[in-house]
Amino acid sequence: MGPVYLFDLASSQARWLSLRQATVSSNVANANTPGYRAQDIEPFSKLLDEKVVALAVTSPLHLTSTETSLRPQGTRKEDSWEIVHSGNSVSLEQEMLKAGDINRDYSLSTAIVKSFHRMLMTSAKS
Numbered sequence: 001m002g003p004v005y006l007f008d009l010a011s012s013q014a015r016w017l018s019l020r021q022a023t024v025s026s027n028v029a030n031a032n033t034p035g036y037r038a039q040d041i042e043p044f045s046k047l048l049d050e051k052v053v054a055l056a057v058t059s060p061l062h063l064t065s066t067e068t069s070l071r072p073q074g075t076r077k078e079d080s081w082e083i084v085h086s087g088n089s090v091s092l093e094q095e096m097l098k099a100g101d102i103n104r105d106y107s108l109s110t111a112i113v114k115s116f117h118r119m120l121m122t123s124a125k126s
Helices: 003-029 044-050 092-125
Strands: 039-041 075-077
């Protein structure tokens, strides 16, 4: 566990955000494709819940667990705000909201990692 785990988790989230951004981009690119259904990937929180955190064991009384891999499980169909006559379920407004959420999450994650890295480097110099 420790600093490496935080950076691994941040890297996993960055990969997830990248995959979600690609899915949103695909939805926007197919906004006028007849019959296209908007897609999204599983929420990161669901993937995080499935990941078991490995605890450091320094005493036999400590809990133990195993670590599993964290990777997106693919795409899922999503309920759109509207379905147009052509059968297309992409709502550009909804996709732009998702893109804003992705940008905000990426910025927050990056800021946390930068702060932790700065703190780690300061403690290493001392």
